[in-house]
Amino acid sequence: MSKIQIDKAYISKIEEAIENMDLDFLRTTLNNLHPADIAELLDEVAMDDAKHLYHLLEDNELAAEVMLELEDDVREKFLKALSSKEIAEQVIENLDSDDAADILSELSEEKMAEVMSHIEDAELAYDIAQLMAYGEDTAGALMATELVQVNVAWTVTRAVREMRKQGEELDDIYTVYVVDDEEKLLGSLSLKRLFFSTASMRSTISELYDAKDLTSVTPDTDAEEVVSIMKKYDLVVLAVVDDSGHLLGRITIDDVVDYMQEEAERDYNMASGISEKVESDDSLWRLTRARLPWLLIGLMGGVLVSQVIAMYEEQLSLDPKLAFFIPLIAAMGGNVGVQSSAIVVQGLANNTVDVRNIFQRLIKEMGVALLNGLVCSLILLAFNLITHTSPALSYTVSISLFCVIVNAGVLGTFIPLTLNRFKVDPALATGPFITTMNDLLGLFIYFYIGQLMYGL
Amino acid sequence: MSKIQIDKAYISKIEEAIENMDLDFLRTTLNNLHPADIAELLDEVAMDDAKHLYHLLEDNELAAEVMLELEDDVREKFLKALSSKEIAEQVIENLDSDDAADILSELSEEKMAEVMSHIEDAELAYDIAQLMAYGEDTAGALMATELVQVNVAWTVTRAVREMRKQGEELDDIYTVYVVDDEEKLLGSLSLKRLFFSTASMRSTISELYDAKDLTSVTPDTDAEEVVSIMKKYDLVVLAVVDDSGHLLGRITIDDVVDYMQEEAERDYNMASGISEKVESDDSLWRLTRARLPWLLIGLMGGVLVSQVIAMYEEQLSLDPKLAFFIPLIAAMGGNVGVQSSAIVVQGLANNTVDVRNIFQRLIKEMGVALLNGLVCSLILLAFNLITHTSPALSYTVSISLFCVIVNAGVLGTFIPLTLNRFKVDPALATGPFITTMNDLLGLFIYFYIGQLMYGL
Numbered sequence: 001m002s003k004i005q006i007d008k009a010y011i012s013k014i015e016e017a018i019e020n021m022d023l024d025f026l027r028t029t030l031n032n033l034h035p036a037d038i039a040e041l042l043d044e045v046a047m048d049d050a051k052h053l054y055h056l057l058e059d060n061e062l063a064a065e066v067m068l069e070l071e072d073d074v075r076e077k078f079l080k081a082l083s084s085k086e087i088a089e090q091v092i093e094n095l096d097s098d099d100a101a102d103i104l105s106e107l108s109e110e111k112m113a114e115v116m117s118h119i120e121d122a123e124l125a126y127d128i129a130q131l132m133a134y135g136e137d138t139a140g141a142l143m144a145t146e147l148v149q150v151n152v153a154w155t156v157t158r159a160v161r162e163m164r165k166q167g168e169e170l171d172d173i174y175t176v177y178v179v180d181d182e183e184k185l186l187g188s189l190s191l192k193r194l195f196f197s198t199a200s201m202r203s204t205i206s207e208l209y210d211a212k213d214l215t216s217v218t219p220d221t222d223a224e225e226v227v228s229i230m231k232k233y234d235l236v237v238l239a240v241v242d243d244s245g246h247l248l249g250r251i252t253i254d255d256v257v258d259y260m261q262e263e264a265e266r267d268y269n270m271a272s273g274i275s276e277k278v279e280s281d282d283s284l285w286r287l288t289r290a291r292l293p294w295l296l297i298g299l300m301g302g303v304l305v306s307q308v309i310a311m312y313e314e315q316l317s318l319d320p321k322l323a324f325f326i327p328l329i330a331a332m333g334g335n336v337g338v339q340s341s342a343i344v345v346q347g348l349a350n351n352t353v354d355v356r357n358i359f360q361r362l363i364k365e366m367g368v369a370l371l372n373g374l375v376c377s378l379i380l381l382a383f384n385l386i387t388h389t390s391p392a393l394s395y396t397v398s399i400s401l402f403c404v405i406v407n408a409g410v411l412g413t414f415i416p417l418t419l420n421r422f423k424v425d426p427a428l429a430t431g432p433f434i435t436t437m438n439d440l441l442g443l444f445i446y447f448y449i450g451q452l453m454y455g456l
Numbered sequence: 457m458s459k460i461q462i463d464k465a466y467i468s469k470i471e472e473a474i475e476n477m478d479l480d481f482l483r484t485t486l487n488n489l490h491p492a493d494i495a496e497l498l499d500e501v502a503m504d505d506a507k508h509l510y511h512l513l514e515d516n517e518l519a520a521e522v523m524l525e526l527e528d529d530v531r532e533k534f535l536k537a538l539s540s541k542e543i544a545e546q547v548i549e550n551l552d553s554d555d556a557a558d559i560l561s562e563l564s565e566e567k568m569a570e571v572m573s574h575i576e577d578a579e580l581a582y583d584i585a586q587l588m589a590y591g592e593d594t595a596g597a598l599m600a601t602e603l604v605q606v607n608v609a610w611t612v613t614r615a616v617r618e619m620r621k622q623g624e625e626l627d628d629i630y631t632v633y634v635v636d637d638e639e640k641l642l643g644s645l646s647l648k649r650l651f652f653s654t655a656s657m658r659s660t661i662s663e664l665y666d667a668k669d670l671t672s673v674t675p676d677t678d679a680e681e682v683v684s685i686m687k688k689y690d691l692v693v694l695a696v697v698d699d700s701g702h703l704l705g706r707i708t709i710d711d712v713v714d715y716m717q718e719e720a721e722r723d724y725n726m727a728s729g730i731s732e733k734v735e736s737d738d739s740l741w742r743l744t745r746a747r748l749p750w751l752l753i754g755l756m757g758g759v760l761v762s763q764v765i766a767m768y769e770e771q772l773s774l775d776p777k778l779a780f781f782i783p784l785i786a787a788m789g790g791n792v793g794v795q796s797s798a799i800v801v802q803g804l805a806n807n808t809v810d811v812r813n814i815f816q817r818l819i820k821e822m823g824v825a826l827l828n829g830l831v832c833s834l835i836l837l838a839f840n841l842i843t844h845t846s847p848a849l850s851y852t853v854s855i856s857l858f859c860v861i862v863n864a865g866v867l868g869t870f871i872p873l874t875l876n877r878f879k880v881d882p883a884l885a886t887g888p889f890i891t892t893m894n895d896l897l898g899l900f901i902y903f904y905i906g907q908l909m910y911g912l
Contacts, residue, residue: 032668034689036688036689036690040688160651163652164652167648167652170648172630172646172648172692173647173648174628174630174692190628191629191647191648191651192623192626192628192629192647194651195616195647195650195651196619196620196623212488230713231710231713231714231717232492232496233490233492234492234710236628236630236692236709236710253692253709253713254687254690254692256713257686257687257709257712257713257716258687260713260716260717260720261687261716261720264716264717264720264724265802267724268720268723268724268727268798268802269798271724271727271728271798272727272794272795272797272798272799272886273791273794273795273798274795274798274799284820284823284824284827287799287820287824288824288827288828291792291795291824291828292827292828292831294791294795295788295791295792295795295828295832295861296831296832296835298787298788298791299784299788299832299835299836301784301787302781302783302784302785302787302788303784303836303839305783305784305787306780306781306783306784307780309779309780309782309783310777310780313776313777313780316772316776316779317773317776320769320772320773320776320779321766321769322779323765323772323776323778323779323782324762324763324765324766325758325762326765326779326782326783327758327761327762327765327782327783327786327895327899328755328757328758328759328761328762329758330783330786330787331754331757331758331761331786331790331891331892331895332751332754332755332758334787334790334891335729335750335751335754335888335891336747336751338728338729339728339729339730339747339750339751341728342724342725342727342728342729342730343728343730343743346721346724346725364740364743367740368740368743368744368747371740371744371748372744372747372748372751375748375752376751376752376755379752379755380755380759383759405751430728432791435787435790435791436787439783439787443783
């Protein structure tokens with residue numbers, strides 16, 4: 001499989017060949033490409049052309065891999081065009097269990113059941129059903145059941161023979177798992193160790209493997225913990241065992257990389273007020289739909305804020321200059337709130353925040369906020385006094401700026417920690433949500449202090 | 457090396473043993489831990505205890521690995537306590553070339569040169585110097601020179617013998633590179649393939665390896681492209697060659713995972729107004745320093761905005777109600793701006809944005825903004841008219857909201873694309889920067905339209 005750059009020139013060459021019905025050229029070209037490249041090509045050409053090209057794939061396994069690599073919306077259309085029987089036989093049966101489960105979970109309940117009933121390989125059907133039962137964002141959802149395992153009592157000769165059989169369907173083998181007669185995981189053996197071992201072919205696996213060099217998780221382990229374990233120990237593969245230690249499957253780094261990227265994008269989107277996975281070349285409608293909900297929340301917040309200010313209309317008529325600093329107060333509250341919650345959200349994602357010490361963290365955040373608040377409000381006070389803003393307004397702005405910064409810092413820390421404690425995604429606290437709330441509270445504080453300062 | 461959970465109980469047990477000078481226990485425990493766990497332990501205990509524990513490590517290679525895994529600030533202190541000769545002999549010479557280069561680049565120019573002069577392994581010194589010359593965020597900066605390569609003309613017997621020699625210093629081998637007599641890369645061979653091959657030991661490598669199954673990059677390839685290639689083809693390792701195809705080194709997935717995470721954090725921090733890498737358990741001072749610069753930018757923006765509003769003081773005295781909607785206009789401009797720039801920044805990071813089509817992208821963004829703007833301003837108009845806000849104010853708010861949303865959408869797309877074109881990190885455009893600019897422009901628009909509406 002050659003890997004090539006799918007650029008505009010390449011795509012036009014293919015489109016030309018489709019137009020000229022140059023099937024020989026297309027068939028030869030396509031069937032020699034890497035599935036990821038074929039998928040990229042199909043993503044780019046018109047849907048009819050894509051379906052046409054897909055039917056030229058000669059190898060079922062290649063076609064299944066291509067299906068897996070397609071963009072979600074393109075795959076959806078492809079799957080709709082196939083019968084349940086075709087999906088089972090052409091796609092599902094040619095994929096690893098974890099990828100098969102991923103594709104099945106994209107189908108409707110009804111179609112999923114139909115496809116499952118058409119899977120002929122009973123063991124695969126069982127594995128897939130098991131995998132689909134694991135909760136989202138758990139080790140179980142990331143793992144595949146295909147792996148290479150040897151019994152600790154086997155000789156090297158027998159182990160190699162069995163490995164050859166088991167490894168046939170695997171793209172590559174990174175680790176060989178060593179189990180006892182009850183299939184309990186005892187340890188692992190790298191191919192390097194087995195290959196370079198100077199032990200005789202008649203020695204047993206028990207003399208070769210390293211029982212201590214083993215890390216495993218259970219299927220209900222949080223996906224984020226899986227990421228942090230694999231990152232910490234630089235693992236390429238991680239074993240999954242049940243509560244009694246029986247080997248269930250293994251998680252490979254490529255799936256973890258995909259998970260990491262999705263998580264990072266989700267957090268980033270939340271912080272930016274985008275509610276679903278979008279790419280800048282998505283349709284106008286999809287882009288709008290992903291953004292409008294947050295804007296409506298912001299709009300509602302803005303209306304609420306207008307009601308808060310309305311309560312102080314009288315004060316505003318007395319000194320319209322009070323209005324000058326409304327955006328400053330609102331913006332600073334928002335900025336501090338986003339900073340604080342972003343630090344907590346990242347800390348929770350990296351497991352560096354100790355959730356038991358919420359109180360301690362709030363104290364520290366308050367320290368940071370006090371420092372930042374002091375610096376900002378003193379600078380602003382100096383500026384205002386120098387530019388002959390009235391003392392009443394100058395003090396009102398600086399005192400409330402200080403209060404707003406401290407308040408936003410504490411709320412920005414407290415809210416994501418609280419959401420997390422109640423098992424809600426803490427990233428919800430970032431973005432438009434926290435900005436709007438800080439606008440509201442900030443302007444309350446501002447006008448309240450103004451009232452005190454002007455002696456109303 | 458056992459892997460364990462470094463929790464509070466474990467840390468206290470170690471601290472107790474330090475207090476009781478239970479050296480035997482400490483030595484046995486430490487030297488049996490995984491370096492990543494030892495580093496985590498040293499990060500957690502007091503600095504004096506950490507240095508004490510570090511000296512109990514018996515194996516130089518283990519000690520070097522621990523040094524590598526320490527947190528940046530802890531490692532800085534450790535390195536300061538060691539002489540240049542000690543760093544060279546104990547740390548650098550026991551690490552892979554890429555890790556050695558990373559640690560060296562953390563030293564001052566002067567100390568770096570000293571350490572380099574103490575490296576006895578001339579080949580390693582040469583490799584490190586080469587690696588350090590590659591630009592940041594390139595394939596060269598991510599690669600290591602340690603790898604296993606075999607000549608295409610060798611017999612399997614000879615290849616295995618040579619691989620054993622070369623592989624001794626490597627933790628694990630994923631791929632064996634096949635080169636010609638001039639060390640030009642021809643292809644690769646997985647250990648699985650070699651291991652399971654039924655070819656005789658006297659057949660040559662040329663009969664076994666796959667020339668087509670090869671992807672490589674040059675050292676000046678952008679790190680983001682490295683990430684996207686490894687993700688696309690699910691690679692665990694990627695070869696680096698020079699312009700004439702000579703094999704220089706290889707990039708492993710663990711380094712790419714670290715790079716991805718750092719990049720995602722940097723973008724997220726930019727969007728949240730945090731200027732350097734911080735963790736929530738960093739010192740008060742460090743946390744403040746990372747956040748204050750952005751707050752000062754926000755403060756300056758706020759002062760500028762106050763000057764804009766001041767220009768319209770007369771209008772505000774005529775209808776103080778105009779002030780009610782200042783935060784709404786400012787917030788909506790900010791929200792739309794952040795959304796638009798976030799989509800562009802992510803698209804650039806994932807290579808899904810075609811930078812040649814800036815104009816096309818702006819047209820599309822304008823479409824999204826027109827839709828969102830229309831929905832939001834009509835809803836607001838309805839609300840205001842129903843709640844008996846004066847028609848002049850109602851129309852002022854809705855018309856300017858519409859203009860602000862369109863304007864913010866276009867700017868939010870245009871600015872990161874322009875920054876990127878001038879090789880500035882487009883993520884700079886997100887966060888407080890874009891919010892502040894949209895506040896300014898938004899309120900200009902608001903009061904200008906107000907002036908027209910009120911017929912001033």
